[in-house]
Amino acid sequence: MIFWEIAKRNIRIHMLRSTLAMLGIVIGVVAIASMGILGNSLVATVSDSLKSVGDSVIVTPYSGGGGGMMGGSGGSSSASLKITDQNFLQIKRVSAPNVAIPVYSTSDHMKIGVGSDDIVATIYALPSDDVPDMMKLQAGDYNNGNSGCLVGSTFAKDHNLKVGSRISIGTDGSKGTLRVTGIIEERGMSFDISTDNAIVVTQEWFENTYNRKGDYDEVVVKVRDGDTATVKTNIEKQLNKHKDNKIVSVTDSKATLSSIYATFSTVTTFVSAIGGISMVVAGVSIFNIMMMSVNERIKEIGIMRSIGTQKKEVMSMFIYEAAIIGVIGSIIGGILSVLAGYAISALMLGTTKYLFTIANALSVAEGVGFGIVICLACGIYPAWQAANLNPIDALRHE
């Protein structure tokens, strides 16, 4: 249609002005979309780190509002802040058919090889049969016998450990020597046990070495059947019958993850909204050039109206102009925001593997869409004003 052609030609003859307006939109789209990409990539990175704990319920001794210390002075009903064997059996019963895994943990001195530095690391112990439910191995096997252990991937890397290496436990190896039988795959951050920088030993070895029996540090329920929220409620109903005498704290990892994701989502929205300010500035610039365009063409509008152009046709001419600037600017902005997202992800997260995701595509689409909508919205008033000019006054305009 002729009005589309006129809009195109008007942009062409005012190329500098139109390009500057487009630049504003490009910057706005890049700001919004790249912030969205950063937020999404951040969430993806964290999700990846936490994906292994998404189906767990973690039961720890109740510590009286989080302030209790070992020794039982924090208002806890459990003087030693441990989960007893009896409590564990209750947890196991109410969680069935899901697997409940009792976990011991402590930290101790250890040495890797003769003459090495003394280090302190976390030691976890859990029933051998349950180990495959909690972690996967990148080397070796689960069957580690009584004097074998599994080591976390970061721990193995940092101390140059391989399957077959030996670790002396305790000051000067006072608690014996363990042989590495397997390297655990990286598990990242987790709510149950963090094995990346720890070693995992058999329950028997741990009980014998540290003289403990039936006083667990935590119980992890791997929920395969039903949902984590129900398991959590069941455990709380069974063990925390009295409000004033709570025995355990129960964490639903899925709910915790949801709350983490919700927080990230809020941060992403907030950061994108800051990017949106630049879009508003771009919108003001579009509004300004559209008003200039109308003011320069008042006489032309008068001629058009006098020879039979409808108001809506005059309006469409200016809307097309805003749309062309908006669509071109937004598409360029969309392309550049992928590049900006790549750079930001590489610099801030150290990885770009989360760049090409549906969430990021949606962020770019949102930025592009917002850019186009802003342009159209900012073109509407000038277009309306042009369409409603009095043709006689417009014809007299010099």
Place this chain on the structure above:
Amino acid sequence: MTSAADDQPVMSFRDVVKVYPLPSGDVTALDRVTFRVDRGEFISIMGPSGSGKSTLLNMMGCLDTPTSGDIYISGTRTGDMSDRELTNLRRDRIGFIFQYFNLFPLLNIIENVTFPMMLKSQRSVDPERGREVLRAVSLEEPLFTHTPLELSGGQQQRVAVARALINDPDILLCDEPTGNLDSKTGAGIMDLMTELNRKGTTIIMVTHDQHIAEYSHRTIRIADGRIVE
């Protein structure tokens, strides 16, 4: 034999009054103006500055509405029409020719001429019709793809005439059509008008030039908003 439509005036004014309310007091631009224009007439409207010529032309072109009285164009009363209907009336029944040509600088000659056709058909049109009308106003073919600013004043006014004629209007309204041209070029444009009128086009021309008014068959003189002759 003439039909009923041919007998009907292409335009008639009945007791048309136009009052502009101003803070300093109402100004009556047209005062009970009554006249009719029959098909095929060539009329000039003359009068001193401020006499109401422009207001009259705006009323005839449906760009303005009267305070009271009736205006009929081809038998249709314009007072009851919406803005949309009046716009369509301007597009289909009236051709405008302005003193300063008023072509669209962004469009080439063919596009300028076919612009009203595109408004009517709502889509692209056959440029051959534009060429045909441009040839009829004696514009040379090589100029058809030029932009208006590349043409002389006389050539631009011929393009404006072609644009006004493209939708076969009932009336051609001309506002000082030679006012911005030298006398020789102006005479050429007036010869073109005379030729168009001879072929049946009804022409109403506002001018203050007695020599130009002599091309018309009838002159309506206006003073202080009233027809005086």
